[in-house]
Amino acid sequence: MLEVSGLNAAYGRAHILFDLAFEARAGEVAVLLGRNGAGKSTTLKSIIGIVRPLAGEVHFFGRPIQHLQPYQIARLGVGYVPEDRRIFTDLTVMENLEIGRQPPREGAPRWTPAKLFELFPNLGRMQDRLGARMSGGEQQMLTIARTLMGNPRAILLDEPSEGLAPVIVEQMVRTIRELKTQGLTVLLCEQNLHFARQVADRAYVIEKGQLRGSGTLDEVREEYQQV
Amino acid sequence: MGSVPFFFMSASSILIQFLNGLASASSLFLVAAGLSLIFGVTRIINFAHGSLFMLGMYLAVALAPMLGFWWSVPLAALAVAAFGALVEATLLRRLYAAPELLQLLATFALVLVIKDFTLWAWGPEDLLGPRAPGMDGAVRIAGLRYPEYDLFLIGFGPLVLGALWFLLRRTRWGTLVRAATQDREMAGALGVNQRWLFTSVFALGALLAGLGGAVQIPREPATLFIDLQIISDAFVVVVVGGLGSIPGAFLAALLIAEIKSFCIGLGYSKITLVVEFIVMAVVLIVRPWGLLGRMPAQTRGPGALELPLALPSRNALVALGGTALALALVPLLSAGYTLVLLTDILVFALFAVSLHFIMGPGGLHSFGHAAYFGLGAYGAGLLLLKGGVPMELALVFAPLLAVLGALVFGWFCVRLSGVYLAMLTLAFAQITWSVMFQWDAFTGGSNGLIGIWPSSWLSSKTAYYYLTLATCVGAIALLWRVLYSPFGYALRAGRDSPLRADAIGIDVRAQQWAAFVFAGLFAGLAGALFAFSKGSISPEALAVPRSVDGLVMVLLGGIQTLTGPVWGAALFIWLQDVVSRSVDYWRAVIGAVVLFLVLVFPQGVTGFLRERFAR
Structure with missing residues (x-):
């Protein structure tokens, strides 16, 4: 359902991605594995349209989306959860959720604040708290919940486990499994192998903006440990 | 109404002035x-x-x-x-x-x-x-x-x-x-x-x-006239209240309007601006981002990467020398209007180069550079007419008035950056303009000063042209030379990354302040030359549009080039001369040209050329 082919991207003169190709099939969790600076975040930004690719195509349900604006891509049902969370710190939890809200979408799970508070009970207890006054883990939950308010069909998660306490990471694993159960397609960027293997159906290894290997997580494990 | 010390105001008139202030604040608040x-x-x-x-x-x-x-x-x-x-x-x-x-x-x-x-x-x-x-x-x-x-x-x-x-x-x-x-x-x-x-x-x-x-x-x-008056008032309100804060705008509008109201009520309407200035200064010292404002997030590492300013090649230096020489020969061919136009171009080339000095390598986007030009011009006029100083000495000492202005204004300006700095420089320039415009007894008010003529040995167009040529070429060469001195490099380091420059021991603020004053000196020199070439000076010389003229010249020529501002000034002055002589609404024409340039070349004219020819 989400297919990327021949993707090239650059910041100014620095060429970051070289002919990347991969896919995430409906209802599965695909993982992009790579070290710091491998180009994982740039890949996700290129899909959501924040970074304009130099070349290449991104298809979502067979439709090319690489020329669209980020808001148009989001409105097609692609949810994006950035690495640095980017919570609106001046806004409360409820207001943050409001920013992500989109009309219900056919073929996608339908989320409401009440449903999200079941998934993230912590958030339910701090509905009027300002984003600036939340812990890192709480912010990470909020940023996922905010994106889910758009009722996406696919969700791009950029290193959700980064900088979180082990307990919270375990919770994140359960969350991703739950999202998959609900029928969401997940494209996940990770460098934490332990985390990735608990959720991944399919894995790709990226190094210096190029694809190094693909397959099941166990198949690419060795390649990843070499990069 | 004469001046009344505050404690002699009756309680009821204090109340009325207070209400007047509240009433004026409302409109000001809406704009801000x-x-x-x-x-x-x-x-x-x-x-x-x-x-x-x-x-x-x-x-x-x-x-x-x-x-x-x-x-x-x-x-x-x-x-x-x-x-x-x-x-x-x-x-x-x-x-x-x-x-x-x-x-x-x-x-x-x-x-x-x-x-x-x-x-x-x-x-x-x-x-x-x-x-x-x-x-x-x-x-x-x-x-x-x-x-x-x-x-x-x-x-x-x-x-x-x-x-x-x-x-x-x-x-x-x-x-x-x-x-x-x-x-x-x-x-x-x-x-x-x-x-x-x-x-x-x-x-x-x-x-x-x-x-x-x-x-x-x-x-x-x-x-x-109300447009620029209001915008500079609104800038003051926004700077004092904190950019982006609506309650801050309300509070600052009240403060500024009350100050105005009481100054007028006490019969000191002419010092309103000075008091306003002092209040703004105090607020900025205590809270640099305004009463209710917050510090903008500082960008780490290099901001927009600028290409290093290359040393001019030998060929370029020869070409520049040749241009200066050619200019020196012009009086042999023509003694009429060409010389007047060229004198203008030289004066504004110096003005543009001095602005470029702080804007390009300094990264300080001044929207009020005409203040220093005007202070130099008024300095020349006042020294000659009120001080009885000979013209030659007036020309030498007039720029010091600009230096004084740059010292005071610059001290505040270098504490801010980006749009805050742009707004503050504009507000200072507007305040300077208002002082010149309102102080009838000393500066001639809206009429300005007349009879500012050079000494007799310089009174011919040709002689004055040579004086201007020698002064401007020398000053521009000096400004350019300084860009390649340790001071110039430190200035660019501060622009590219204030944090890193700080970390290697450069006092970025001090460098920027020095640059501000240095640029002010040469803008003042250009202003003094301008005054003597016209024989008169009016508040228009330091009005906001003059500041923007300078910006257009610099941007036209290319902000990150060395010689660009000179060509930008030449093009602009020539264009203005042609347009203002043939069209009634020349301001609109200049505005339309600027809009066209900005829309067609959103990366600047030189940025466009660089991209075009780099491929």
Whole structure:
């Protein structure tokens, strides 16, 4: 359902991605594995349209989306959860959720604040708290919940486990499994192998903006440990 | 009314002055709130905001005879809002990704176009507005008569503040606006259509400006000067209150308006500006980001990467020397108007190079550089006429007045950066202009000073041309040489990364302050040369449009080039000469040319050429 082919991207003169190709099939969790600076975040930004690719195509349900604006891509049902969370710190939890809200979408799970508070009970207890006054883990939950308010069909998660306490990471694993159960397609960027293997159906290894290997997580494990 | 010491004011007149201040604050608040709102979301400082205010005034005055005052006010505001939406959708929308400086320039071009449109539509005379029917009487307050309409205004400001609060805090639109203010890219990635949001925010900001103008018409006449007056007042309010904070704008509007009101009430109306300046200075020292403002997030590491300023090649130096030599030979061929035009070009080339010194390598985007030009010019005139100093000495010492101005203003300016700095430099320039404009006894007020002629041995066009040529070529060479001195390199380091420059022991602020003063010195020298070449000086020499002329010259030639500002100045002065002699509405033409350039070359003319030829 989400297919990327021949993707090239650059910041100014620095060429970051070289002919990347991969896919995430409906209802599965695909993982992009790579070290710091491998180009994982740039890949996700290129899909959501924040970074304009130099070349290449991104298809979502067979439709090319690489020329669209980020808001148009989001409105097609692609949810994006950035690495640095980017919570609106001046806004409360409820207001943050409001920013992500989109009309219900056919073929996608339908989320409401009440449903999200079941998934993230912590958030339910701090509905009027300002984003600036939340812990890192709480912010990470909020940023996922905010994106889910758009009722996406696919969700791009950029290193959700980064900088979180082990307990919270375990919770994140359960969350991703739950999202998959609900029928969401997940494209996940990770460098934490332990985390990735608990959720991944399919894995790709990226190094210096190029694809190094693909397959099941166990198949690419060795390649990843070499990069 | 004569001057009355504060403690001799009766309690009732203190109350009346206080109420006057509250009434004036309302209109000022509306303008500043709109400016703040637009900046928050679009990151564009709308220079034309005062022009929208002016448009609101003129429209309300024009509509009132047909519809009555109470209908004309909202309709004028709505018309200004529609105009604002149109401007955003056709013009500003294309500039959100452009460098900050070009955005500011584009909105300034709008100032010129709107001013000439207003002149064309309603003529040069001040227009008196109607009184507000039903509120044209007065009430007795503490035994004194007080206009009913002013009481209405006192309530109107807080009413609008409340409405804005509701809109921003209690509606989905307001939540989206606040989110986009903080991180518009993320809002976009969550499905928020920024285009629509930006247009609506701009329309609301324009509405507030138009409304601010329209409600003023029973109190003051509509004039063609009000646009820059209001925008600099609004800048002061926004700087004092904190950019992006609506309650801050309200508080600062109250403060500034009360100061004005009491200065006028005490009979010291002429020192209003000085007091305003002192208040602003104190606020900036205590709270650099304004009363309720917050420090903008500092960008780590290098900002926009600028190519290093290359040393001019031997060939380039030979070409420059050849140009200077050719200029020295011109008087052999022509002694008439060409020399006058060339003298102007040389003077403004020096002005542009001095501005480029702080803008390009210094990274300080000054929107008030004409203040130092004007101080030099007035310094020359005053030394000659009031001080009885010989012309030669006046020319040497006049730039010191500019240095003094740059020392004081620069001290504050280098504490800020980006748009704050641009606003503050403009506000200082406007204050300097007002002092020159109002101080009739000393500076000749709006008429300026006349009879500033050079000594007899320099009185021929040719002799004065040679003096200008020698001075400007020498000064420009010095300015350029300094860019390649350790001081120049430290300045560029501070521009590219203040944090890293700090870390290696460069006192960035001190470097910038020194650069500010150094540039002020040469702008002052250009101003002094200008005064003697014209024989007279008027407040126009340091008005805001003159500052913007300098910006256009620098940008036209290329901000990150060495010699660009000289060619930019030559092109601009020549163009202005041609246009102003053949077209009535030359300001609009210049504005249109600037808009065209900015739209066609959003990365600057040289940026465009560089990209074109680098491939």
